[in-house]
Amino acid sequence: MLTTSTLTTHRQQLQQALSHYFGYQSFRSGQLEVMENLLQGKDCLVLMPTGGGKSLCYQLPATIFSGITIVVSPLIALMKDQVDSLTRQGISAAYINSSLSPDEINVIFQRLAQGKIKLLYVAPERLLNYYFLQGLVNLPISAFAIDEAHCISQWGHDFRPAYTKLNTLRQHFPQVPFIALTATADVTTRKDILMQLALADPFILLDSFDRPNIRLTLADKYKGEQQVYRYIKQRKGDCGIIYCNSRWQVDHLTKTLAEKGINCAAYHAGLEVEIRNYVQDAFAKDNIQIVVATIAFGLGIDKPNIRFVIHFQPPHTLESYYQEIGRAGRDGLAAEALFLYDKNDGERIKKRISEGENQQRVNVELQRFQALLGFADTQICRRQVLLNYFAQYTHDKCGNCDICLDPPRQFDATKAAQKVLSCVYRINQQGDIAHVIDVLRGESTVKVKQLTHDKVSTFAIGKDEMPSYWFSIIRQLIHLGYLQQDIAQQSVLCLTSASRQALKGEEPLLLATPRLQQASYWRQGQQDKNYDRVLFAELRSLRKDIADSEDIAPFIIFNDATLSELTKIKPQTKQQMLAISGIGDVKLARYGQVFLQTIKRYLAK
Numbered sequence: 001m002l003t004t005s006t007l008t009t010h011r012q013q014l015q016q017a018l019s020h021y022f023g024y025q026s027f028r029s030g031q032l033e034v035m036e037n038l039l040q041g042k043d044c045l046v047l048m049p050t051g052g053g054k055s056l057c058y059q060l061p062a063t064i065f066s067g068i069t070i071v072v073s074p075l076i077a078l079m080k081d082q083v084d085s086l087t088r089q090g091i092s093a094a095y096i097n098s099s100l101s102p103d104e105i106n107v108i109f110q111r112l113a114q115g116k117i118k119l120l121y122v123a124p125e126r127l128l129n130y131y132f133l134q135g136l137v138n139l140p141i142s143a144f145a146i147d148e149a150h151c152i153s154q155w156g157h158d159f160r161p162a163y164t165k166l167n168t169l170r171q172h173f174p175q176v177p178f179i180a181l182t183a184t185a186d187v188t189t190r191k192d193i194l195m196q197l198a199l200a201d202p203f204i205l206l207d208s209f210d211r212p213n214i215r216l217t218l219a220d221k222y223k224g225e226q227q228v229y230r231y232i233k234q235r236k237g238d239c240g241i242i243y244c245n246s247r248w249q250v251d252h253l254t255k256t257l258a259e260k261g262i263n264c265a266a267y268h269a270g271l272e273v274e275i276r277n278y279v280q281d282a283f284a285k286d287n288i289q290i291v292v293a294t295i296a297f298g299l300g301i302d303k304p305n306i307r308f309v310i311h312f313q314p315p316h317t318l319e320s321y322y323q324e325i326g327r328a329g330r331d332g333l334a335a336e337a338l339f340l341y342d343k344n345d346g347e348r349i350k351k352r353i354s355e356g357e358n359q360q361r362v363n364v365e366l367q368r369f370q371a372l373l374g375f376a377d378t379q380i381c382r383r384q385v386l387l388n389y390f391a392q393y394t395h396d397k398c399g400n401c402d403i404c405l406d407p408p409r410q411f412d413a414t415k416a417a418q419k420v421l422s423c424v425y426r427i428n429q430q431g432d433i434a435h436v437i438d439v440l441r442g443e444s445t446v447k448v449k450q451l452t453h454d455k456v457s458t459f460a461i462g463k464d465e466m467p468s469y470w471f472s473i474i475r476q477l478i479h480l481g482y483l484q485q486d487i488a489q490q491s492v493l494c495l496t497s498a499s500r501q502a503l504k505g506e507e508p509l510l511l512a513t514p515r516l517q518q519a520s521y522w523r524q525g526q527q528d529k530n531y532d533r534v535l536f537a538e539l540r541s542l543r544k545d546i547a548d549s550e551d552i553a554p555f556i557i558f559n560d561a562t563l564s565e566l567t568k569i570k571p572q573t574k575q576q577m578l579a580i581s582g583i584g585d586v587k588l589a590r591y592g593q594v595f596l597q598t599i600k601r602y603l604a605k
Helices: 004-022 031-039 058-066 074-090 101-113 128-137 159-170 186-199 222-234 248-261 273-283 318-325 343-354 357-377 382-389 413-424 433-441 446-451 467-479 499-504 533-552 560-569 574-578 585-603
Strands: 046-047 068-072 091-098 119-122 141-146 178-182 203-206 212-222 241-245 266-267 291-292 306-311 335-341 410-412 483-484 492-495 509-513
Touching: 004 058, 004 119, 031 046, 031 058, 031 203, 046 186, 058 068, 058 119, 058 141, 058 585, 074 091, 074 119, 074 585, 091 101, 091 203, 101 318, 128 159, 141 159, 159 186, 178 186, 178 413, 212 382, 212 492, 222 241, 222 248, 222 306, 222 335, 248 266, 248 291, 266 273, 306 318, 306 446, 318 357, 335 343, 343 357, 343 574, 357 382, 413 433, 413 483, 413 499, 433 446, 467 483, 467 509, 499 533, 533 585, 560 585, 574 585
Parallel strands: 046 178, 046 203, 068 119, 068 141, 091 119, 141 178, 212 335, 241 291, 241 306, 266 291, 306 335
Antiparallel strands: 410 509, 483 492
8 A cells, every 4th residue: 555645746746747748737537546546556447438538547657657558459540649649748659560560569679678668559469469478578567558448348339359358468467457448338348347357446437428518419311411511511621520330321422422522531341451541541630521431430539629420320329329429529629419310220220130140139239229219219408318328317408419409399280291291192192202392392303293293283382491391290290100101112102091180180280390400509609709710720720731741640739629729828938838738848849939930920910
């Protein structure tokens, strides 16, 4: 047990290191407690939201430990970004992976033996290699950090078999503390992590799962590709990720957006490794604005200025959803998670899950997917549903989701329903949803003209409403049994026995007010008006030039939150720059002068 004086010394060392290397003046919730326990030699399990400062929990103690901290990391790209960032903060770090030659690896081992490296990043597969382990045995190992620890659990959404063998490290390093870190793990997965790693009486930090800076928004998917295009154009150059469930959908959506002039690229497991690496690197360096991806584009996304994540199709679990939206707004600035939802997508996923061979696994996956569907269909604060799922129970509304900003309401939809049902009747039940909407709105499409539906009495009777309005009305009429889709006939809309009652209008038909998802509340309250946009643009351009010259991602120099603070304070001296969050001594010495000069020139205009 450490003495009080030693503990005080550790706190002082951590505080000094935090300011010196990272340019922060205070710790986030729970970080200091984790670090103190790790420095005492205790195992730790850390659950913090993405962007909540998990990495700091092992990076900062590594600067104080006398030996080496080994970091188990799942992806090469993540290792490189972390090492690039640490090196520019003055912390000696390296990685060993398949991108290095044997000679380069030998040089790193020599530096490790000489005490010149504090953090070493490796993949679990390499770490468990017999010869690699033998190379570590004689080195002074101070700690093992298991990043993305949910990969160790068979119930985790990113299960990776090599992670399950990490407990064998105990045989070689019985006295070395382990710290396991993840952003997404339900109660079952947490228990599995503790058991699989054999953590001994660990210190457990269950931090808040909340990411209040991310706006949670769900919209009915209608002509989804057009919705996505319009949304991206509204965001005016913001970086984002669009998740799809299939490689075909990724390729198709990427092609569609690219043809409309969007700077985007596809990413999925069917692409060659070189292409995937290029896309991830170009995205990190702000050379690609949008990545359209399957879940293959997942672990290792460390880019802090992603302003939105779109789910073009539903993820399979709330864990996946939370992990994926967590890639937005890691810098703490406003971001948005947009979920384009179509119940047909959900039915297809349930069918696919049910076809699995392991019935126990099927049951678990169906249960988890049902929780995701409940989140999509909820009529209460979405953040409440999400946090309660992760056992962070709350009764407070968040004020930053579509439900809170635009609460569901009902209205007398009798006339709207009659227009729809009459239209279906007049066109002899020959059109799917899109065609019926075209007729209602008076769109003279090729199909409408071919079927002479521009001559029916219901043509253009709904021209005053948006397509999304009619889509919402039709979907609700289907759900309530007033319409049905004939799957055998290209999903044409058909009247039902209940349709006559609605057409007569003998009783009011109440439906949910269509929630049109206009940009008015997508963007509402998102803008920080306290910073100088013109200066921000100049500093961002400067940052990009420096990053390109050093062949690193721009956020490694300063993230957007730091740039924003620079434009508010407009420091005139290096001492004033040190007061800015994210600027430590090393970065000040490296980049301070050129940023100060740019600010002074701007003020002199």
